[in-house]
Amino acid sequence: MNSIEVDHLTKKFGDFVAVNEISFQVREGEIFGFLGANGAGKTTAIKMMSGLLQPTSGKAIVAGYDVTTQAKLIKRNIGYMSQRFSLYNDLTVFENMQLFGTIYKIPRTELKQRIMDSLAALELTKQANLLVNSIPLGWKQKLAFATAILHKPKIVFLDEPTSGVDPIVRREFWNLIYQTASTGVTILVTTHYMDEAEYCHRISIMADGNIRLLGTPEELKQQVGVSTINDVFVEYVKH
Amino acid sequence: MEALSVQKVNKVYDKTVQALQDITFEIREGELFGLVGPDGAGKSTLFNILTTLLLPDSGEIRILGMDLINDYKLVRQEIGYLPGTFSLYPDLSVKENLDFFAVMYKSNIEENMDLIRPIWRQIEPFSKRKAGKLSGGMKQKLALCCALIHRPRILFLDEPTTGVDPVSRKEFWEILQTIKTQGITVLVSTPYMDEATLCDRIALIQNGKILGIDTPQSIIQHFKGTLYTFRSADIFSLLKALEDCPLQCNYYPYGEYCHIAFYEDMETAMPQFLQFLEEQGQEHGEIKPIQPSIEDCFIEIVKMHRHE
Structure with missing residues (x-):
């Protein structure tokens, strides 16, 4: 079953075509890498x-709802985490x-237990009452994901969830992504780290508002005749 | 001569957060020096100190023979700074921004045009556009022109390529190489490990401490483990299985491959490892030795510091 079905989706700002008739589907439980150059239209498409x-x-x-008529239901059924850290620094982890x-x-009767379970899974139980301000960046990113x-x-x-994060935490973060996807949650992720593109089930590469390539990392490398996704990217997104 | 000498610099925020701890390094004139480390490592704090915007708690810094703290006014004439956040005037045009920075340094655009021409040529078609309306890559190029317009002797670049796509990153590094040929000393920070190999020397920084300083080649030579790479049908099941591996090793996904560094005598360890994989029912491709990348080195060094 498909979680996301996009059909000739287009966004124009005046004369400028930010997203130009893109079409693709994402399956339930799939990790879909949504790649592209800066200004290619990724953020507009995600919005x-x-x-x-x-x-x-x-x-x-998206999640069975139409974006033009059921936006409210969509918001309730999706999670979102942005590149810029999106939690409140002056509240504690728990708050x-x-x-x-x-x-x-989330029903109040359930909420506390759910938070404690979530923190336990991240091994952050001891940090529950610390101000978010005071915890290391790597933890913050994992916490932002758990909150989402x-x-x-x-x-x-996930919009550039690992931007600026160290190589070890980056890998821990991808482990979380995999665990979550294995429970049937669909993940759409953007990144500028091309090694992370290899961790995705399928990826698309956008340039100038169009999807230029779409397939498994292996398919794309074969199609372009290169050995890494970085080379695929450079080949297709020349300026 | 050393362009920059930093000795035992410390900085503590709010009496509790040790942002920098005994930072010591030197940069030679004309060197392209990279400060490589994740967000929160202390890179921006160090940049703010080196560009005279923040006072260290202790330590000594000499820049082009001057004392950074006492001679800060003279120092400012000789350095260029591209901060980590966009810091041009969004409501001024591209040309007006460049004019403004040239005048602030008592210069004019023409005087040093030869230095910035290769970059300026790319943004000149948009010279009447407001800086705030430029794309990310263009903003960065304009900011670089503004940082260079007074022909600084040292250029500080704080994460110029963070959040920038691989193609634009490559372009930016090509520009840095041309700046270096002009004899300008460059200190650049980055969270991207692959960019480290493009520097003459690098310092790896994490949690306010420098973990190592050397040429990229030498850092790679000093990798302690024996590194192998291989493919697996299901990399996350493999990583889970490796948690029970009895050998001294360090493993992690690396793109489509799994990297594993052993700290063992390989003659006996490799047969044991192959047997282990077999017992676990893990299907895998050929296990090949591989030269470590800077990212492998960073992972090794950080893990060793964690155990200390």
């Missing part, structure tokens, strides 16, 4: 898929999760 921005034309069904859990209307999936969304959008 449309997450119900934050209305498309100019075309269609997208942050409580805040987002409440916004997503606290309401058990069907799909998580």
Whole structure:
């Protein structure tokens, strides 16, 4: 079954075509790498898929809902984590999760237990009452991810979740992504680290508002006749 | 002569956060020196100190023979700085921004045009556009022009390529190489390990401490383990299985491969390892020795510091 179905999705800002009739599907439980150059239209496409921005034309069904008519239901059924750290520094770890859990209307009777389970899985139980400000960046990224999936969304959008993170934490983060996907959650992730593209089930490469390539990392390397995704990228996104 | 000499620099924020701890290094004139480490390592704090914007708690810094703290006004004339966050005037045009920075340094655009021409040529078609309306890559090129317009002797670049796509990153490093040929000393920071190999020398930094300084080649030569690479049908099942591996080793995914560094006598360890994989029912491709990358070295060094 498909979690995301995008059909000729387009966004224009005046004369500028930010996203140009893109079409693709993402399966349930799939880790889909959404790659592209800066300014290629990735963020605009993600905003449309997450119900934050209305498309100019075309269609997208996300978690079974139509982005043009059911944006509210989409927001309730997806998780989102952005490149810039999105938690409140002056709240504690627990308070942050409580805040987002409440916004997503997780029943109060359940919320505390769910937060404690989530923190236990990350081995952050001892840090529950520390201000987010005071914990290392690597933990913050994992915490932001745990917060984004606290309401058990069907799909998580991760926008450059590992930007600037050290090589060890980057790998720990991908381990979390894999664990989450293995429970049936669909992951759509953007990254500028090309080794991470290799961890995805399938990837797409966008340039100038179009999807130029789409397939498994192996397929794309064979198609282009190179040995790494970095080479595929450079070949297709020449300026 | 040393362009920059940093001796035992310390900085503590809010009496508790040790941002920098005994930072000591030297940069030779004309060198392209890389400060490589993740967010939160202390890179920006160090840049703010070296560019006279922040006082260290202790330590001594000499820059082009001057004392950084006492001679800060003179130092400012000789350095260029590209901060980690966009810091041009978004409501001024591209040309106005460049003019502004040239005038601030009592110069004009024409005087040093030869230095910035290769970069300027790429943004000149947009010279009337407001800087705030430029794309990310263009903003970065304009910021670099503004940092160079007074022909500094040392250029400080704080994470110029973070969040930048691989093609633009490659272009930016080509520009840095041309700046270096002009005799300008460059200190550049980056969280991308692959960029480290493009520097003359690098310092690896984590948690406010320098973990090692050397040429990239020499850091690679000093890798302590014996590194192998191989493919697996299911890399995450493999990594899970390796948790029970009885050998002294360090393993992690590396793109489509698994890298494993052994700290053992390989003649006996490799047969044991192959047997272990077999017992675990792990299917795998050929296990080949491989030369470590800077990323492998960084992982090894950080893990060793964790155990200390």
